Amino acid sequence: xxxxxxxxxxxxxxxxxxxxxxxxxxxxxxxxxxxxxxxxxxxxxxxxxxxxxxxxxxxxxxxxxxxxxxxxxxxxxxxxxxxxxxxxxxxxxxxxxxxxxxxxxxxxxxxxxxxxxxxxxxxxxxxxxxxxxxxxxxxxxxxxxxxxxxxxxxxxxxxxxxxxxxxxxxxxxxxxxxxxxxxxxxxxxxxxxxxxxxxxxxxxxxxxxxxxxxxxxxxxxxxxxxxxxxxxxxxxxxxxxxxxxxxxxxxxxxxxxxxxxxxxxxxxxxxxxxxxxxxxxxxxxxxxxxxxxxxxxxxxxxxxxxxxxxxxxxxxxxxxxxxxxxxxxxxxxxxxxxxxxxxxxxxxxxxxxxxxxxxxxxxxxxxx
Amino acid sequence: xxxxxxxxxxxxxxxxxxxxxxxxxxxxxxxxxxxxxxxxxxxxxxxxxxxxxxxxxxxxxxxxxxxxxxxxxxxxxxxxxxxxxxxxxxxxxxxxxxxxxxxxxxxxxxxxxxxxxxxxxxxxxxxxxxxxxxxxxxxxxxxxxxxxxxxxxxxxxxxxxxxxxxxxxxxxxxxxxxxxxxxxxxxxxxxxxxxxxxxxxxxxxxxxxxxxxxxxxxxxxxxxxxxxxxxxxxxxxxxxxxxxxxxxxxxxxxxxxxxxxxxxxxxxxxxxxxxxxxxxxxxxxxxxxxxxxxxxxxxxxxxxxxxxxxxxxxxxxxxxxxxxxxxxxxxxxxxxxxxxxxxxxxxxxxxxxxxxxxxxxxxxxxxxxxxxxxxxxxxxxxxxxxxxxxxxxxxxxxxxxxxxxxxxxxxxxxxxxxxxxxxxxxxxxxxxxxxxxxxxxxxxxxxxxxxxxxxxxxxxxxxxx
Numbered sequence: 001x002x003x004x005x006x007x008x009x010x011x012x013x014x015x016x017x018x019x020x021x022x023x024x025x026x027x028x029x030x031x032x033x034x035x036x037x038x039x040x041x042x043x044x045x046x047x048x049x050x051x052x053x054x055x056x057x058x059x060x061x062x063x064x065x066x067x068x069x070x071x072x073x074x075x076x077x078x079x080x081x082x083x084x085x086x087x088x089x090x091x092x093x094x095x096x097x098x099x100x101x102x103x104x105x106x107x108x109x110x111x112x113x114x115x116x117x118x119x120x121x122x123x124x125x126x127x128x129x130x131x132x133x134x135x136x137x138x139x140x141x142x143x144x145x146x147x148x149x150x151x152x153x154x155x156x157x158x159x160x161x162x163x164x165x166x167x168x169x170x171x172x173x174x175x176x177x178x179x180x181x182x183x184x185x186x187x188x189x190x191x192x193x194x195x196x197x198x199x200x201x202x203x204x205x206x207x208x209x210x211x212x213x214x215x216x217x218x219x220x221x222x223x224x225x226x227x228x229x230x231x232x233x234x235x236x237x238x239x240x241x242x243x244x245x246x247x248x249x250x251x252x253x254x255x256x257x258x259x260x261x262x263x264x265x266x267x268x269x270x271x272x273x274x275x276x277x278x279x280x281x282x283x284x285x286x287x288x289x290x291x292x293x294x295x296x297x298x299x300x301x302x303x304x305x306x307x308x309x310x311x312x313x314x315x316x317x318x319x320x321x322x323x324x325x326x327x328x329x330x331x332x333x334x335x336x337x338x339x340x341x342x343x344x345x346x347x348x349x350x351x352x353x354x355x356x357x358x359x360x361x362x363x364x365x366x367x368x
Numbered sequence: 369x370x371x372x373x374x375x376x377x378x379x380x381x382x383x384x385x386x387x388x389x390x391x392x393x394x395x396x397x398x399x400x401x402x403x404x405x406x407x408x409x410x411x412x413x414x415x416x417x418x419x420x421x422x423x424x425x426x427x428x429x430x431x432x433x434x435x436x437x438x439x440x441x442x443x444x445x446x447x448x449x450x451x452x453x454x455x456x457x458x459x460x461x462x463x464x465x466x467x468x469x470x471x472x473x474x475x476x477x478x479x480x481x482x483x484x485x486x487x488x489x490x491x492x493x494x495x496x497x498x499x500x501x502x503x504x505x506x507x508x509x510x511x512x513x514x515x516x517x518x519x520x521x522x523x524x525x526x527x528x529x530x531x532x533x534x535x536x537x538x539x540x541x542x543x544x545x546x547x548x549x550x551x552x553x554x555x556x557x558x559x560x561x562x563x564x565x566x567x568x569x570x571x572x573x574x575x576x577x578x579x580x581x582x583x584x585x586x587x588x589x590x591x592x593x594x595x596x597x598x599x600x601x602x603x604x605x606x607x608x609x610x611x612x613x614x615x616x617x618x619x620x621x622x623x624x625x626x627x628x629x630x631x632x633x634x635x636x637x638x639x640x641x642x643x644x645x646x647x648x649x650x651x652x653x654x655x656x657x658x659x660x661x662x663x664x665x666x667x668x669x670x671x672x673x674x675x676x677x678x679x680x681x682x683x684x685x686x687x688x689x690x691x692x693x694x695x696x697x698x699x700x701x702x703x704x705x706x707x708x709x710x711x712x713x714x715x716x717x718x719x720x721x722x723x724x725x726x727x728x729x730x731x732x733x734x735x736x737x738x739x740x741x742x743x744x745x746x747x748x749x750x751x752x753x754x755x756x757x758x759x760x761x762x763x764x765x766x767x768x769x770x771x772x773x774x775x776x777x778x779x780x781x782x783x784x785x786x787x788x789x790x791x792x793x794x795x796x797x798x799x800x801x802x803x804x805x806x807x808x809x810x811x812x813x814x815x816x817x818x819x820x821x822x823x824x825x826x827x828x829x830x831x832x833x
Binding site: 015016022026037056057060061063066067069202203211 | 484501503622
């Protein structure tokens with residue numbers, strides 16, 4: 001028996017797929033399925049998080065709707081996946097945040113923080129808010145305060161996500177030791193960083209029709225690497241500050257600014273591309289009730305990139321104060337909502353890939 | 369959208385592998401091409417939708433094929449499965465052309481992968497489509513569209529103008545009315561008649577009502593009938609079809625691969641009177657699966673039950689419907705609505721006749737019965753370990769053999785022995801030229817692709833002259 005109707009439906013589909021197997025060359029989901037005969041909830045959650053939603057199996061399936069077997073693997077696994085995010089969330093009381101209003105929550109959080117920052121500074125020292133500071137952010141908020149607030153937000157996100165990881169790993173029944181296997185981790189890093197399984201088995205994913213396109217992978221790369229560059233920029237700036245004693249603002253050619261600019265561009269181009277792809281996506285493949293969660297995450301990333309770039313361009317003008325408030329608000333909201341939104345997809349998918357790498361190696365060793 | 373008033377160089381009837389290869393090949397020769405597919409877009413492609421591989425000769429192993437498969441070996445396999453009932457000239461030509469097909473079909477966008485899980489025995493001879501037959505079709509349709517081929521769905525041909533073996537035009541029924549379309553030449557690639565139960569009844573009698581159609585419901589043989597009426601020579605046994613035993617709970621059409629059952633060799637098979645009727649362990653399953661459709665068709669009400677126990681449950685590929693499960697044979701009989709005493713006795717007699725042996729399902733082992741009217745000659749083990757399981761099975765028809773005679777150009781031959789002026793055929797509608805009876809995995813796709821490509825090329829040349 002299954003915990004939800006969605007899991008029962010996923011079981012029905014995997015039983016059909018396992019007796020067909022035509023799609024086994026498309027991605028990791030089907031080979032992982034073939035290693036099983038029965039599908040418990042944990043198995044289905046694992047398979048769902050392994051699925052990259054490329055859509056190829058839907059268009060390649062002779063049993064997809066309107067066939068009476070009505071096999072729609074991408075959509076059902078998307079539903080299972082979203083349910084699993086909520087089930088693993090910590091603290092459990094915050095899991096309703098995964099429901100439809102993700103965008104509203106994020107925007108409200110971002111604006112509240114922005115208003116508070118602007119408000120405090122504006123009330124105490126309007127000149128600081130609207131003055132020209134030659135790009136010196138710390139005139140608004142001292143560096144230590146900023147580091148403390150965002151460090152705390154970041155730490156909270158990390159703790160919440162580690163708890164989620166524990167729940168996922170327990171649910172799929174994988175021993176903790178797997179996470180210490182260098183080979184599996186390395187394989188998963190390669191598979192995740194190249195989005196190996198978002199390519200429809202080699203030609204690109206099938207988004208709006210059976211005509212393949214590699215756009216989603218391309219824009220995801222912009223987004224992911226943009227995010228990582230921004231992360232690197234912030235980390236290096238922190239090191240500059242505490243280790244080298246070099247304080248911001250940094251000139252345009254210095255590493256934090258270069259990385260941040262490139263990352264910001266990625267976070268603008270990538271999310272816009274992904275939002276457009278989402279708009280064009282074949283409605284048959286979309287889990288409509290969860291679309292809000294996806295859009296919220298993309299909009300927050302876009303807002304992070306956009307406000308960051310705007311801040312860079314206008315940091316020598318009187319707009320800096322408000323823009324900085326806004327940017328910090330957006331980043332703060334992004335951090336605190338991270339464990340309760342689409343961000344977690346990357347974590348669970350990476351972990352599923354680690355397990356798949358292990359299972360695949362064991363199977364190959366068994367056959368050899 | 370589709371312009372029926374225009375005169376096309378080549379008209380292709382059908383929408384499967386053979387039709388699309390013909391359309392692409394004709395378009396590559398510069399011809400204007402119209403494809404008439406009777407099915408709506410989702411169900412396009414006839415039985416190709418349900419296929420997964422094609423058998424092509426090759427001199428060396430490739431990325432996806434585990435070893436060489438020579439033309440001679442391919443021909444020997446064909447001779448064996450058909451019992452020599454093949455046109456040697458055509459089949460040797462097809463096998464030769466199949467070598468080049470591996471490259472040609474990839475150039476049309478089709479992708480291959482190594483043999484699927486559970487089909488290792490075909491890894492050397494057969495090339496598996498990545499994503500299966502529908503993925504293959506999608507690639508061919510995209511290529512055809514890119515080449516400017518016009519495709520009409522829900523376009524059933526209900527009439528043809530043929531004068532002295534020369535095709536002039538066809539009447540097409542569409543949701544928005546009937547149209548007449550003219551073309552310089554014709555490629556008929558519209559499949560067999562396995563979905564036409566009235567026609568099947570002519571050979572099988574009323575029992576045909578209980579047959580399940582494994583593939584498309586659109587293969588009704590309308591075009592085949594019209595061509596025969598217009599004087600095209602027939603080939604192949606009109607009373608034969610390829611049938612296997614599939615899960616009786618399968619839908620009437622399009623159940624496809626997932627309704628197959630590979631467990632006959634592990635148990636016993638009884639009819640509705642709880643009687644066994646054939647040696648379940650005669651030979652390895654890949655060599656025997658195709659006789660069980662006919663065997664079940666010969667039983668009362670065309671139904672039978674495969675019965676096995678817990679020790680065999682995980683020895684075969686899973687299928688889509690769960691087996692019916694019970695803690696005792698009598699309870700199982702109740703669930704199957706069979707006579708409990710009779711089933712109990714059949715199983716008791718069987719168990720009593722099982723001789724000791726060493727069970728090995730990977731080869732012809734020494735586990736057999738002794739003393740039964742119908743012995744089980746291999747893999748006979750007592751059915752005694754609860755829970756007990758059963759699958760109900762019915763005949764599932766894959767394809768029919770009757771077709772039109774063609775020559776090496778894929779050109780139809782008239783009953784008077786003359787070649788048709790401008791009519792060509794490819795795929796199941798002419799498979800009987802190569803495959804008089806029997807079947808070898810993936811050969812239907814070889815026939816479709818090779819003759820489709822030839823038919824398209826020749827039809828284009830023909831239309832130009």
